[in-house]
Amino acid sequence: MADRLPPELIVEIVHHLPMTDAILGVLTQVCSTWRRAITGEPKLWRKFILSSRFQLDRCVGPSRSHIEFDQQRLQRAGPYGLEIVIDDSAIRKTSTRTPSPYNLLDVIMPFYKQWQTLQLSLHLDCYKPLFDLVRPELTMLEGVSLKFNWRYGDAIQLEQQLIKTFDAAPRLKRVELVSGSQFSLPLPLLDRISFPYQRLTTLVLEYVSDANPSVLTQILAVATNLECARFGLGCQSALDYGRLEADEWERRYELYRSTRSFASCPKLVDLEIISQGLIETDFVLGVLTAPALRELRSYHPLGLRLGSALEAFQKRSKAPLRLLHLHYYEGVDEVDLVPFLKLVRETLQELVYDVHDEDDFDTNLKVSETMEMITFPNDTGDFTGTGKSYDPLLPNLKRLGVALYSCPPVVACTFGRVVASRGYADVSLGCSSWLKDWLKKHRLEEVMLYCDDFQLYASVRSLRKQLRSFEEREVDALKMTWCGTGWTRESPKWLPCEGKTNRTFSFDNRG
Numbered sequence: 001m002a003d004r005l006p007p008e009l010i011v012e013i014v015h016h017l018p019m020t021d022a023i024l025g026v027l028t029q030v031c032s033t034w035r036r037a038i039t040g041e042p043k044l045w046r047k048f049i050l051s052s053r054f055q056l057d058r059c060v061g062p063s064r065s066h067i068e069f070d071q072q073r074l075q076r077a078g079p080y081g082l083e084i085v086i087d088d089s090a091i092r093k094t095s096t097r098t099p100s101p102y103n104l105l106d107v108i109m110p111f112y113k114q115w116q117t118l119q120l121s122l123h124l125d126c127y128k129p130l131f132d133l134v135r136p137e138l139t140m141l142e143g144v145s146l147k148f149n150w151r152y153g154d155a156i157q158l159e160q161q162l163i164k165t166f167d168a169a170p171r172l173k174r175v176e177l178v179s180g181s182q183f184s185l186p187l188p189l190l191d192r193i194s195f196p197y198q199r200l201t202t203l204v205l206e207y208v209s210d211a212n213p214s215v216l217t218q219i220l221a222v223a224t225n226l227e228c229a230r231f232g233l234g235c236q237s238a239l240d241y242g243r244l245e246a247d248e249w250e251r252r253y254e255l256y257r258s259t260r261s262f263a264s265c266p267k268l269v270d271l272e273i274i275s276q277g278l279i280e281t282d283f284v285l286g287v288l289t290a291p292a293l294r295e296l297r298s299y300h301p302l303g304l305r306l307g308s309a310l311e312a313f314q315k316r317s318k319a320p321l322r323l324l325h326l327h328y329y330e331g332v333d334e335v336d337l338v339p340f341l342k343l344v345r346e347t348l349q350e351l352v353y354d355v356h357d358e359d360d361f362d363t364n365l366k367v368s369e370t371m372e373m374i375t376f377p378n379d380t381g382d383f384t385g386t387g388k389s390y391d392p393l394l395p396n397l398k399r400l401g402v403a404l405y406s407c408p409p410v411v412a413c414t415f416g417r418v419v420a421s422r423g424y425a426d427v428s429l430g431c432s433s434w435l436k437d438w439l440k441k442h443r444l445e446e447v448m449l450y451c452d453d454f455q456l457y458a459s460v461r462s463l464r465k466q467l468r469s470f471e472e473r474e475v476d477a478l479k480m481t482w483c484g485t486g487w488t489r490e491s492p493k494w495l496p497c498e499g500k501t502n503r504t505f506s507f508d509n510r511g
Helices: 007-015 021-027 032-039 064-075 089-094 109-114 124-131 214-222 246-258 306-317 338-343 361-373 409-421 433-441 458-471
Strands: 047-051 082-087 115-123 143-149 174-179 202-206 228-233 270-275 295-302 323-330 350-355 399-406 446-453 479-483
Touching: 007 032, 047 064, 064 109, 109 115, 115 124, 124 143, 202 214, 306 338, 338 361, 350 361, 361 399, 361 409, 399 409, 409 458, 458 479
Parallel strands: 047 082, 082 115, 115 143, 143 174, 174 202, 202 228, 228 270, 270 295, 295 323, 323 350, 350 399, 399 446, 446 479
Antiparallel strands: none
16 A cells, blocks of 8 residues: 555655654665655755664664765755754763763764754863864854863863854854753853854853853844753862852952943843842843843742842843743742832733742742732722722733742731732622623733742632632632642753643643
8 A cells, every 4th residue: 555655645744754764764775666756855864863773781873874875865855945953862861981082973964054043062172173164155054063071070172262163153042051960061162163143143052151151242233133041050160169268259259340341132032041040130131121021930049139130131221021930949038029110010911930049038038029019909809999090010920830848827818818919809899880891801820839848838728719709700710720639830950841741830831
């Protein structure tokens, strides 16, 4: 039956399969009809996925025959751009030592003029053939993703000269540089590698910049076309707490702050900053102006300076912020978000407020105070014919997520009140009809609540009962998610890819 299928149907079937060398090798052996249909369609050979072959007792890269076979396969793509994916995980998982450089890149190097996207996950030493290219004509290259796999304690060296591999890439718009460890790369990579930052629309730098953190701001200063940026600031750098006295750490930190560059990114709409304890979010926000920013996600270990940094940033930028995710671990009682929230009161539609502090009176009090500020006062009768203008905080908020260590009575009551006030509680009898109509149009639509320790306070049981009644409405029902087992609150960098049930606390991962 297989040889009776028309060639166009065969091509359509193969098009929906992953284009690995193993799969294509099997499919071309089905019969002569399949072989002719597959080898005769250049578009099927555009995506190239190569995983290293290996033996259990030693690392082995591709043999010369394998390289020649894969190169013949790449030639079948004809004039089309190539989407390259190369991963050395098979070698790393079976090796008890750092692998010596091997020849995975030998397969693709002759085809550099046809690279359209390049996604590599290799040990840092194995990038040498790529980095040795000097201003090659990468006329088709649109996206680069380089993951540098290394082990803590590895002796890693990098050539002193500037890496100019990607200088002549006129179409390059997306760049990702990622350390394979939560620790920052033990070398100043961003000082050694050159990209056309002024043309980029997407930039991801995860744990590759802590050797000189001010480089981040210098890059932002020239990356005026950025639309999406993600920065991960790792656990090890020249500012390592454990190796420096307090006075010396403060001196170096202030020195780095003084060398920051002011940056204006007029097209930036999505920004994420993950800080693991050395360089804080305000290090970037303090010098950034982004008047188009709509989404801001911050994983911020310390609450210190966070509120003031957000407020100063918004006063400069006047950004139409619609989404704000704040995850931080301690110093919550020092954070006052209200001045900042007042600046984004009309535009903000999604707020995730994630506090990692353990059960602490000051923390719970600060959380409750913030929740009180975004509670509509309609259910208390404050606006019943007083003649005052109705001007609540965050009137257009649609999604609210709160994550805490525990849910004591003061927090449970406040959380229930803020949800009820936003379109679910019966308004006071004296309220005018316009207020009732206004509340219907400004209803909170989704709520998420996470607690590390859901203690069975009577107030928590009451909160569950109250929110369940809001969920059971036939019209305008509240979407409620209780997060517990199967969820994590670590930053995305620490999330195991294979842990399908583990999701970071976020509306992005609620599916």
